[in-house]
Amino acid sequence: MLEDSKQIVVVGAGIAGLTTALCLNHFGINACVYERSNEVTTAGAGIQLSPNANRVFSHIGLFDEISALSRRCKGVRIFDYKSNSQLALFDYMKFKRDAAFLFCHRADLVSILYAACKKLKIPVHFDKKLEKIKNGEVIFSDGNVYSADIIVGADGLHSNVRKAVIDEEKPIFTRQIAWRSIVPNSINQDDFSHVTLAPKRHLVSYPINDGSQLNLVLIKEQNEWQPDGWKHPEDPKVVKENFKDFSDEASKIIASIESVYKWGLFRYPMKKKWYNDRVILVGDAAHPTLPFLAQGAAMAIEDSFVIASKISKFPKLSFAFNEFQRERFPRVQRIISASAKNARTFHLSNVISRLVLHFFLRLLTKFLPHLLVKRFDWIYDHNVTN
Ligand SMILES: Cc1cc2nc3c(=O)[nH]c(=O)nc-3n(C[C@H](O)[C@H](O)[C@H](O)COP(=O)(O)OP(=O)(O)OC[C@H]3O[C@@H](n4cnc5c(N)ncnc54)[C@H](O)[C@@H]3O)c2cc1C
Numbered sequence: 001m002l003e004d005s006k007q008i009v010v011v012g013a014g015i016a017g018l019t020t021a022l023c024l025n026h027f028g029i030n031a032c033v034y035e036r037s038n039e040v041t042t043a044g045a046g047i048q049l050s051p052n053a054n055r056v057f058s059h060i061g062l063f064d065e066i067s068a069l070s071r072r073c074k075g076v077r078i079f080d081y082k083s084n085s086q087l088a089l090f091d092y093m094k095f096k097r098d099a100a101f102l103f104c105h106r107a108d109l110v111s112i113l114y115a116a117c118k119k120l121k122i123p124v125h126f127d128k129k130l131e132k133i134k135n136g137e138v139i140f141s142d143g144n145v146y147s148a149d150i151i152v153g154a155d156g157l158h159s160n161v162r163k164a165v166i167d168e169e170k171p172i173f174t175r176q177i178a179w180r181s182i183v184p185n186s187i188n189q190d191d192f193s194h195v196t197l198a199p200k201r202h203l204v205s206y207p208i209n210d211g212s213q214l215n216l217v218l219i220k221e222q223n224e225w226q227p228d229g230w231k232h233p234e235d236p237k238v239v240k241e242n243f244k245d246f247s248d249e250a251s252k253i254i255a256s257i258e259s260v261y262k263w264g265l266f267r268y269p270m271k272k273k274w275y276n277d278r279v280i281l282v283g284d285a286a287h288p289t290l291p292f293l294a295q296g297a298a299m300a301i302e303d304s305f306v307i308a309s310k311i312s313k314f315p316k317l318s319f320a321f322n323e324f325q326r327e328r329f330p331r332v333q334r335i336i337s338a339s340a341k342n343a344r345t346f347h348l349s350n351v352i353s354r355l356v357l358h359f360f361l362r363l364l365t366k367f368l369p370h371l372l373v374k375r376f377d378w379i380y381d382h383n384v385t386n
Pocket of ligand 1: 012048160180
């Protein structure tokens with residue numbers, strides 16, 4: 001068990017930072033969180049929370065609250081963009097009834113995590129942008145310097161903490177750009193995630209809040225470089241033009257887009273080491289993940305529990321950090337490569353390959369529907385709290 005006098009600084013009050021502070025508290029360990037913004041902020045967008053992430057929230061007593069503000073996801077339907085016919089059905093209500101898949105609004109999730117920190121008197125300091133780490137001291141852009149025994153870098157994709165741990169390599173543009181939007185649920189979409197496949201593009205939609213709105217993510221392959229980050233406004237006309245050959249319900253919801261944000265998808269080479277003597281990276285700071293399996297936040301949430309449990313279990317930091325990485329690395333690596341594979345399958349453009357894919361998806365849905373769902377058991381059945 002860690003000595004009480006140890007100072008733990010968590011940088012970033014996003015999903016990873018707040019969950020890490022809560023998990024540390026669960027193990028009886030105090031930490032302070034420092035966030036660059038002046039409040040807890042998050043993109044106005046939905047998030048899919050899979051059972052592997054929700055097990056962490058159950059374990060720390062927050063699942064009921066999160067679930068109350070979320071929609072229960074009943075499964076995934078895959079469609080073809082042209083015929084709008086259903087190619088596959090992943091039926092969670094039938095084959096994964098006891099597992100909690102949720103559609104949540106990011107703002108709700110982060111607000112619940114922050115309120116839980118407040119209730120537990122976990123200090124969360126705002127307007128604290130970490131500039132750098134030097135000799136075990138965290139240096140903020142307002143000139144404040146604090147010493148820390150453990151620094152958890154939960155500062156996301158463009159992590160500053162990461163610079164203290166590893167030499168940065170340039171991220172690689174994946175030649176894919178994405179748009180996100182929230183539109184009225186004018187098609188009365190059910191509580192399934194709909195994934196509509198097209199050559200070099202796909203659309204994901206799912207209901208959020210009271211079901212009257214749909215969260216949309218639209219992804220397209222293109223060579224043109226787009227800025228990294230995901231808060232760049234886009235003219236809705238651009239999206240509508242790029243997805244104008246989609247039919248029926250998909251075309252209806254695309255037509256209703258009034259405001260939309262874009263971002264370029266970058267691949268960050270997987271770092272071999274996520275820590276040094278007193279700094280450890282979690283979530284996107286350690287291993288940014290492309291969104292084709294909706295597992296980036298889920299990995300951040302799993303990381304948060306595992307790092308807290310290792311710190312609580314092993315007094316020697318180097319051992320705790322090493323154990324954390326030893327446990328997390330293979331899983332995260334597998335998720336990242338499965339996500340990249342999904343991108344290729346979703347965007348097949350060769351007619352024959354597409355027909356073969358459609359044939360197999362239909363066949364499996366008709367005769368072996370449980371196998372479709374079972375293929376992802378390694379992701380969703382995982383329980384880091386065991
Ligand atoms: C389109 C899209 C859809 C997605 N959908 C899903 C999904 O459905 N399910 C899922 O599991 N994942 C999803 N993800 C991935 C998920 O959003 C991220 O993996 C997750 O938000 C990472 O959390 P984080 O806390 O590590 O980083 P972030 O959420 O980026 O949080 C980092 C925090 O650190 C703060 N910060 C940054 N720099 C500093 C600094 N220097 N000093 C102090 N504070 C700082 C930031 O302000 C922020 O609050 C999606 C991603 C995208 C792009």
